[in-house]
Amino acid sequence: MATPVKRPKIVVVGGGFAGLFSAKQLLKRLGEHADIEIISDINYFVFQPLLPEVAAGTINSQDAVSPLRSLLPHAMVRLATVVGVDTDRREVKLIQGQKRKLQSLAYDELVLTTGQETRLSMFTGFDHHSLTMKNLSDAYHLRNHVIQCLEMADVTRFPEIKKRALTFVVAGGGFSGVETMGELVEMIHRVRHQYPHIGAEEVRTVLIQRGDRLLPEMSPQLSEYARKDLEKRGVEVWLNTSIHSASRYSVCMADGRKIPTNTIVTTIGNGPSGFIQSLPVQLCRGKIQVDRCLRAVGVKHVWALGDAALVPLHNDGEKECYAPPTAQFASKEGQVLAENIRAVMEGREPRPFVYTAKGTLASLGGYSGVAEIYGFKFTGIFAWLLWRFIYIGMLPGFPAKLRVSLNWLFDYFMPRTIVYMNENNRPATQLLNYATGEIVHEVNEVLEGFYVVISGRFERTIPGKDGEPDRVRIFNCGDSWGERCLADHRLTIGQVKALEDGEVLLFRADDFERFRGAFSPFDKLLTRREKTTGAIEI
């Protein structure tokens, strides 16, 4: 019996455009001679351009995505989180499933396509209070959030709550921001008649762009069309505006303008993931440096492409040009990658990546769009139809194409559903920002939990019998309140207000009480504090 020859193993990390197309092309070119494994922490491929339509309820969340196993029936698909790479031993370190043991997976060639992460730490409060649009859960969550705002606005008796609930802010005027705003406006337009107490004029939508025009990747003429189209549909487009900070109840610009709102969607701020930063590869502009053949610089048997990599294109005079982070480029890069890996395995020279984009498209919602194909420009319903045709063509997998088409057809004839799924996914401890003057809670409310001040100053006022402030106390960094009110299961008797911009940690009531009940040293600590500091009730 002949000893079986060990088949080389190619491991692709990441299941986005770059990962999927790499794996597809590798299977096509090397499937008979090598084992191809794709590792992703979600088991499906997300077609990013459809996310705004998921958020708007045009497309059912499950219909917009395709399982990786269905798209890659001949690859090994592993649902796991990669936490590191040992390039010397050629091993990927990962954590999978229920056993939280670190596992090793050997590779012969490694392909990194993990994209980028949202980085918002430079804007105070955005990490805690803005919604992102990166994956399916984000889109699904945004949809639920918007419906919750409409439900709340329809029943509340407080004008300022209604105003906040009906103000929707999107930060970022690129493709993602413009398409998200377009779909959001369309959705609200479609469902508003179901809310008898919400008038059309009460809804406010604001799109914020740092640059001087929307869609800077397209020609100025189309940018202008997009702006006018959105403005016609009621969107305030704020150009040349930088965001500065967000709180639980508002967003603030660098120039001091402030918008009271419960909804801030950010489509800006990309940076390298922690995993990429931990690798022994060279980074440039937060991306993995690769040569023209997609090999990571400085390490062997490691390749990178897609948003995670800085792929050099050509020398445009003195300036080096890099591949833009688009699906078109990622899929083309996947093809060159597969060819190059085969070349290297067969002892040939890999070839450099060369590609010219065919064009760009953006949907504005409401049957309108802008497109630029081979230099030709299109606007309005034709561009919008073009967008749909081209994207349905790009969507991988026949079932997904059919499902999305049917969703579109349906959406034309049927009312948009306003089913709101309560997600219950609020973390037990949460960091919250409050801007100067914002109220953390009023008198006679159900207390959300136990509060600890991280920064800023907060003032508690307990009204006396005549309604005048009776007892006033200032909470500074490290101070806390709420334990007595929670223990007694009663409503608040004081109001707490931010005296300056500040941050608190909120430990939600249920979890706080459960932990206090279980861990007696903590209970004793709170009881003792109450006695010595004479903590007064909230």
Add this chain to the structure above:
Amino acid sequence: MATPVKRPKIVVVGGGFAGLFSAKQLLKRLGEHADIEIISDINYFVFQPLLPEVAAGTINSQDAVSPLRSLLPHAMVRLATVVGVDTDRREVKLIQGQKRKLQSLAYDELVLTTGQETRLSMFTGFDHHSLTMKNLSDAYHLRNHVIQCLEMADVTRFPEIKKRALTFVVAGGGFSGVETMGELVEMIHRVRHQYPHIGAEEVRTVLIQRGDRLLPEMSPQLSEYARKDLEKRGVEVWLNTSIHSASRYSVCMADGRKIPTNTIVTTIGNGPSGFIQSLPVQLCRGKIQVDRCLRAVGVKHVWALGDAALVPLHNDGEKECYAPPTAQFASKEGQVLAENIRAVMEGREPRPFVYTAKGTLASLGGYSGVAEIYGFKFTGIFAWLLWRFIYIGMLPGFPAKLRVSLNWLFDYFMPRTIVYMNENNRPATQLLNYATGEIVHEVNEVLEGFYVVISGRFERTIPGKDGEPDRVRIFNCGDSWGERCLADHRLTIGQVKALEDGEVLLFRADDFERFRGAFSPFDKLLTRREKTTGAIEI
């Protein structure tokens, strides 16, 4: 100018079958003379019989339900949680939206249709480790959970983890239990081929029924058919079996038999909700006592129907008969309720509720079912088709009928999608049960968080250099571990095992560290404890 006459206000609490049909019938009969308001804590109506198909991915989660606002365009719909009723002042107390202020809502007539709650506290660990099938989120969650189990089983290297992941237990052999099991088996059958490392013989499904037959509401002949049908498709049907307790990794029967599993679905254990218990109404068998005209006994202007009420039917010899908790009865009760409220408002006498059921149906999945209509019995594909026809007819709202029909059509031709949405909704503090001998964690794992023992005894073993147990420590009630390991961001160096059945509180790593970092007295407490008790690292 004439002063406007105050229109009477009828408030319906609950948006299930009873609530929806009450509101519909009230609108029809009194819509011109009275304000009808429906209050629900979800904004949609769930057609319960379709939930197993949502759990199995046959029907998209959003397509199985209809927004209350669309079904009741002329009623006021309020998304809120009712927390109490003041029957003297005729006011409902509720909490809604973001302001957690207690609000009051005046009524002239109040209709209670809040159904029942799942009560599992009599079975140790079931509250913490079993999945329920009451609402849309439950079904959606079960689907995600099953796919996660398959993904895990496909990649794990540990046979015992694989076995647990591929064992699915359903407790309860009534309609909900049988239909859930039928759909679950069908789903696994449909998607298994996408998991190359899972063999058909490795999947285990167990249906547990306390009585001596499945579907006790139907005739014995059909019960027998259902049992044989499920068994033919590989389900173990355990009759005359009572469940006893569940742990994180197993379920235990009253007779001592134990099944290692990650998946326990319960469709049993109904009881009155806390809200119903807090009301000044008479309860009997955990339900609101009503007279034959659906008026709550002992209070005025309060009506109750559906699962929340004990509706007397007729005296069957010496035994009083009550309406069963089915959709058929609830919708009929809604009609009588509306007639009676009108009668009372017009000064006439209300009429007693009389109704005879038309029949019962159960789908077994896999194109099979059982049905009993006007005494005629049907089985197999005809009963299954009958089930679909009748239920699509009962499903309220045309868009939902169309959507569900199309989902069914699609499911016939297309592969079942295995998209797994990571829900991220694990609470930060969680109570977990472990049965004797079960491992909480091994050496070299990522620690899940900080553990506090609630009951039972746990043993920690740190292996020495020779692999033999080096240091052993027992954790009793109130003891805790994990803080040092978390603070150092390293893997575990000890194994922890349950020496007897016990319960722990787990405070998840992220939240624990965030709270420790923010609240310095807690940090000091942990540091001090470490020094004085000489807490050794995990």
